Amino acid sequence: MTRMAAIATSGAGLVDVDVPLPSLRPHDILVQVEAVSVNPVDVKVAASAGDAQRILGYDAAGTVVGTGPEVRRFAAGDKVYYAGDITRQGANADFHAVDSRIAGHKPENLTMAEAAAAPLTTITAWESLFTHLGAHAGTTDTLLVVGAPGGVGSMLVQLASRLTSMRVIGTASQQASRERVLALGADETVDHHTLVESVKAVAPDGVEAVFSSFSEGNIEAYAEIVKPFGHVVAIDDHHPDLFPLKSKSIAWHWELMFTHAIYQTPDMASQGRLLDEAAALFDAGRLRTTLGVEIGDFTAAGLRRAHELVAAGSSVGKVVVRR
Template sequence: MKAIGFKQSLPITDQNSFIEFETAKPSPSGFDLLVKIEAISVNPVDFKIRESAAKDTTLDTPKIIGWDAVGTVEAVGDQTSLFKVGDKVFYAGDLTRSGSNAEYQLIDERIVGKKPKNLSIEEAAAIPLTGLTAFESLFDRIKVNPETDKGKTVLILAGAGGVGSIAIQLAKKIANLTVIATASRPDSIQWCKDLGADFVVNHHSLKEDLEKINHSQVNYILDFVDLEGYWETAAEIIKPQGHIVSITGSSKPLNLDILKAKSVSFSWELMYTRSMFNTEDIVRQHEILNTLADLLDAGTIKSTLTTTLKGFTVDNLKKAHEMQESGKTIGKTVILF
């Protein structure tokens, strides 16, 4: 089968930053599905791993990365029960296994969902990783209750990004929260408003803008951009007994003491935790993806696809990585096979 990978962590402009090669088509066993891939999307995690996985070394075998994918089940393992051959599926993959930048992939069915019927292949491919991350942030980490927490405020840092774009919709349409998103460019501000944000504030003047809209403090903060840079500000603007969730990490230890007086909760969110550690509730991701598929089919939320590149080629993969590295993309970029 055709695959695209890399042997060295090189700048995306380097001729060998991605290489096309042939490798054996795998066979499923256990809980695995063999999926013939029809579209993938590219996320920031893709270029971050490309930049770090083969630094100062040359791999013997090219590393295949990529996580979001849509495809058709071609074969199933002997312990599968959720899907059958011919089913259309979508998923966000597993950091510990070979990725979706290939014609076929093995994937544990417990982290796979049914493809939304009413969406095109490319629209569906834009959803899994960001959808799971946003959903887990709100409902597994904060544990928002749409009835008792109705009207509470959530600040979404980087509202126009891939995760922010889904989080705005889930927070507004499902969690019943008052949604404040950050954005600074005219196109990203409008994007956030179109997705349902009640307010859009500029991250360069965050505290001042929050005061202008009479929300100087918020119940929840979802950090999808730069926890280290926002940490002290977040501690100031979070309400007592509020909750902060971050997906971004920090290069230095964070001072948790600044949250103590307010009894603020803090959670990390990593969408890969369940698959990396084969947690007891790993099938939860199958359930979340099916829930997202139902919401998309019903039109309650919409795909965040903004760019489609046609053809599974080295050039298109490079182009998608360049776009992610710019930090200025709105929504999601998909490669259609």
């Protein structure tokens, strides 16, 4: 048996329950979980779970204690970090089964809590930048990061400023947020409340690319500030009317880091590989953890507190619950 925090069938919310150890699929590793971070997606799933019992949690770090027959990259005793699979039971557990192809070796220089804060935002930022926007070391485009102080935005600013030649502009309205975004590597900050005017003040000719974590009400602004044949990659759940982008042939991309696991795509292992690459960057000091709040209570009570902080949007950086 293993103790897990789940959505109880009684509708009681996050509670501690005992369930059997998860069985392993051929590519799975069994992980003894040491720390998990709580993301907005956890809060959304918890709110929509109804009476169905579901173990939550995606971002996690821990130690491999078992492997399926098709696992090649990991062995018992290895330290791992990963963002999980939204179609399976989650990582808010003593033990968790996850497909080894979407897991990475934990950065050696990070604590378990620091590592647990990284996978979901790192994968999302990485795929947004390198897969959808096609950026590389020699890319010199100007990139606008809408929501730069957030979890994904913070990672995207770091990746773009360190691994490409892009000019990075981040939205940030508060002084502390502006200082944080600039410290992460942004070249400029702008106020999202006056997006068009602020961007045109620092990039009069517009930008080639936009990362959008908040698209509602911004489509017409993007149509004005993005250059012809530019790109927007979005991660939020807004259902936008994209017609204003048509006259400039601006491309719109959706990024959902769970797509690989949901559809078992042929390149599913790309997420494990990028986490290994990111681990090397963390260990070299080129990337910084986005851990903000660390709760040392790996129980339903600690997770309830973490959910409250994430739902309130009052914390700076990721909220992590550890043993």
